[in-house]
Amino acid sequence: MAILVTDKTKVLIQGITGKEGSKVALQMRNYGTKVLAGVTPGKGGQEVHGVPVYNSITEALENHPGITTSFIAVPNFAAFGAMEEAIKNKIPLINVLTEHIPVQDSAKAIALAKQNGVKMVGPSSIGIISPGIGKVGSIGGDDPRGVYSKGSVGVISKSGGMASEVSWILTKNGIGQSTVVGIGGDILVGSTFVDLLKEFEKDEQTKAVVIFGEIGGTYEEEAAELIKSGGFTKKVVAFISGLFAENLPQGTKLGHAGAIVYGEKGSYKSKINSLKEAGVEIAKTPDEIPVLIR
């Protein structure tokens, strides 16, 4: 059955007339995902790759009441408005591609989403793919088929590139994926490892999960807590990066906004230790993952 993206997924694209939005619209359609509508204020009435564009979500929903998911690809200064509009219209799932959103805006959107019972994945999310079923977002690019394959392993990754690399390593070793989710590497994200482990726990197709984490924040430690307390019972293999940064000065930021060196808290050691304590197998290199997951 997979999680988040299923055969019932019907997508709206906010920012469809932009470069990224229109490119991803085509990619999703080519992969068999139903893209019903797009929204760009002031550009209603146009079409992008045959997809009708509306001025507002309300208008789009009037014409396409079946929309289940909104994919957001707007510039960072417009992102809060776009997220707020999607949440207030209670679209069940929103996936935010936009990077560099001010943390205050993300915090507000996350609080609003919670209040309205809306699931949010991102910001800075590469997307969500359920191989063989469909995808939302840039994940897999034009042709996901070579890298992602259908199977029973869920993947949750802070990094878009590593979501792809890990999936490719699994596929190469004959291990398919149920759903692969890029949660983004920002300080605050709409869905954490814990949120998605809970989804994977309920999903029959998923037999095991791979976590790709990195230094900064507490999401990996929270996942360890969930597993330890019995909230997730399937096999988990984790790969954590950022050891090299341990000796860099505090406050150094690496490739992702959330990957910040902050002494003990959120450090490589803290994450590895808490995951090990929860019985999670730690891969030393990404290529060990297939061996450990079997």
Place this chain on the structure above:
Amino acid sequence: MILYEFEGKQLFKNCGINVPQSQLVTLADEEVTIKGPCVLKVQVLSGKRADVGGIVTVKGEGESVKGEVEKLFGRIVNGEKVDKVLVEEMVDYDREYYLSFSYSTESRGPVLNFGEGGTGVEGKEVKTFQVDILKGYLGENVPEELKGTAKKLWEVFTKYDCELAEINPLVVAKNPSTRSARSGQNYIMALDAKIILDDDADFRREIKFPERNLFGRAPTEAEIEARKIDEGDHRGTAGSVYWDLEGDIAVIAAGGGGSIVNMDALVAYGGKSANYTEHSGNPPREKLERLTKIVLSKPNLKGCWFVGGTANFTDIFETLMGFVEGLRELSPKPNYPIVIRRGGPRDKEAFEALKEIGEKEGFDFHIYGRETPMTATAKTMVDLAYGNTSY
């Protein structure tokens, strides 16, 4: 971006938080109008200034402090050269507190951190309280006398898009020994300020601050140049995050996540990286060309590692051809081993072109595709660079 104390206090003042009377001295021989008793504080970005003599107290009434200020100039405090000193009136106080707002990954929203009792931050028991960002902070979880200041600090935190707005210590000053204390609530004063701004909100913050470096040193030329690459061009990123390190293997890594994985692998195999940088999304050729030139301009390099995972949508041909353009412009021409590992859209096309270029133009390319584990090429790079074996 971390702000200096005097910059943070300016933001405090803008929102009505009391700070001591002060003078920022930027020249060693500048006239200082504030007389003793007062406190001289070097303006550096690192914490714990006091432990290394960065804070000097002048006790004498009416005493001139010019000589003391001069002594602080040019000193190195936690690796940072002192070129600004903040001179502040001495504030006698009864009680001190810790007060800050920050974001918590645990509650995924803003939190109030408040502590009382004891001296210094270690002595205080700091408790954390969630703040409902949709309602804003309304003065909860602090004593009555601090509610006004706490609400003003929340204003600083949100108005200026801070990741951290911290007052430590926040004091209840004694009357009438404090010259700036006037009446009632004015006795609550911020004696220090630590502010970290959210760089992603730079586009809407009204106040701009000059560039500075986290490492307690001026940014290197390469760091400044690398960070310019993305300015005004939103197509992908290259060099926005760039740190010079002390090793001899140049690294051009792809992906915010993959770059860290690969740096870990290089270190694990005994490699010493000359830099950390990454490019991601779909940067055009020119960006990679510029980044390559910057990264490989360092002297005494023993190898170059161009490494990334199997990309979702990065055009591998374009980025690798940008890399080649950069290589061609280098003088002297690199004669060290260049290990390339990459996968993704147009990778085969890129590898064919690279092979031909390497042979024709005499670059020592070692090319690996998605079938080779990316972290395994860390070992290849280290072996080649340090002459452990030949390939």
